[in-house]
Amino acid sequence: MRAPLSAISALWLLSTACATPGATPPNSGSSLREAERPFGTLRQQTERQQAWLKERLEVALPKLMRQYGVEMWVVPMREYNEDPVFKALVSGRSFAARRRTILVFHDMGPEKGVVRLTLGGGAQGGLYEQVRMQRQVDGGGAQRTAEPWGPDQWQMLKQVLQERQPKTVAINVSRTFAFADGLSHGEYEGMTEALGPEWTARLKPAGGLPVDVLAWRSADEERFFAEENKLAWDIISTAFSSTVITPGVTHVKDVEWWMSQRLSDLGLDTWFHPSVSVQRQGVTEAQLGQDPVIQRGDVLHCDFGITALRLNTDTQHMGYVLREGETEVPSGLKQALARSNRLQDLVVEELRPGRTGNEILRTVLGRMKQEGIDGTVYSHPVGLHGHAAGAIIGLWDRQEGVPGNGDHTLIPSMWYSVELQATSPVPEWGGQPVRSAQEEDVIIGADGRVRWAYQRQTEFHLVR
Template structure:
């Protein structure tokens, strides 16, 4: 397929991902991968958008085979949309039922290990609903496949979603740059008397002017915190106002051309007579930034997520600060939490994701922080690309605590 004439980035990325999926089938010793969906405007499989960028109505099946062939079975009225992409080896439409065509396709594929989208640990690989799985198992039985031959696609989807293609990485870099530009402007609005909500409203207004979306729920993006009484976490901005002596924190990311950034930045509002933050603030600032950076230095292909997290976590606690009660890092991409490997502790809530090996091409948001009693919270977050032999930041890191002069 000639990519030189493709103008839609989503179509080009789908082509890149189909080629990548074939390579992963070989690596994981799987015969084929099946994405089986219906009414995608109502019930989405997160894996579908990797290989097909539009909505579908009737039962639809996309089969990617280890030999490089890929097949689309869709309702007749969707078939033309799929054909126009020129991404699949065959495209077939049906009218009354997908069952006979899909059973025949599975039979002819010769697949003995068929990967399907279910997972206890990775929501990005758990898009096959229970009802659709029942339907699929009945069709697979007609094709001679036993339930044990339908295996989880979680490892395939984790790598396919996590290892960013060249086009995906370009769009993530664009989202990061836009987020940084807006955060620079945000910092200029910080002043005594301005509320968290007013600061958040400023970013919302800028997003609307530029036709951009937030990387997560609009009401909770950005997260803005000022001073010691603000609740850190995922809460919406409050009516608390910035005061001298406050730490001001923002957690924010844009979604641009389908891809997200996720960054956190910090300011200190100088009190009258101050020319620098108090020693207590700077002490914790240095520890937090140090922990963030030692975690980055541990990030490389082949290590597991929990190993990276433990390096940053141990640095923080060794320097006398309490451990953060979340993961050190998460994949970013099409959403702010993009599935796959988690750079987090071996806690039950993270399932198997902290045991997933890091891969070159992963893009992580890395984050941690600590409270400064009487002043607020210091939290930092950067976006990092895993390279062949380590990791590099794709965000311009905050290396010093920004000051607001009153």
């Protein structure tokens, strides 16, 4: 039977006190939420995000526009129908487009740099020049500077184009990348109708530009990502321990909800609900059902992600519930984990800027087969989205490669979730295959070198 709510609440209080070093004990008279701010106050977080935005706009954007041959980039969107690239181009205090926001980027060359204009919407902490309009805003006939709105904005855009005379104008339309396809059909119709055939003829797809603008990460974002991954590790380590799990009592969904609640209590979010699953000797997945009670001798698996300061983690770890009298994990299970670790090595060794996702996948799978590993690789970028912008390295059901999404190339200063699984027969379980599925985040640095964002799992989490 399920543990009563009061028991689960007690477990939460205990784990909250134990899981975070230096946390205030529950009976201290202080608020746990006030005591635990893993990434600082909201103000500190937003200031940090603003510094990231400034560096992205001043350092990465000009380089990427020139790499893709984009002279001018226009990104229109309406409130609550934001372009996917929106979150890479605005401050931490901007949660939605304002009415209609049109962002314009014009590359004036290496000396003058990229001019950043916004036709509607805020200046994003002074990083954009706001283009306003004069109009009557009251019955007295007074002309005042007003926020542009509606069809007037398209005319303002046309005026910007006429003044600046770009040879081509990049827009976010793509049949390959969702991240490069943010221009809605209605916005496209309104824009082209106002611009007319001459300017419409100069529109062209932005290609991989929005993809790589989303993918690019700064050095301080890397430092933050290490902190974020460490927190993910800490939460998983507590979830897969006797602090949260009582064999024979705790259901897998109890653990999932504990992980989700833990994030909420820390003032953080997640981009997917945590999942926990069980593999058991002599029992099939169908026999286990959707929400089994965790028993001694079970192999545990979790998939868990944190969202903080708009950045996402993605982690899959393995756990083991010791049987009575056991002091360590059976050798066969250790070997299963070692095989998935080896498969991680192969992926990391092949992750290099300039290579496509499909190229990396083919190479890794060839090496995997040579080493006799029975596995699959389905790694992906991570960052401002969980399944983020960049080249996909396989899908769990598309090991032959992913046309389009897998043909994009990796860039320096981006992140990946190395996600994969290796299946191994376990002698102690009578040869029953056990799936060791792991996912660990890595950083591809500005120098192209790959390192674990925090560390990787090489030993099972233990429930004693």
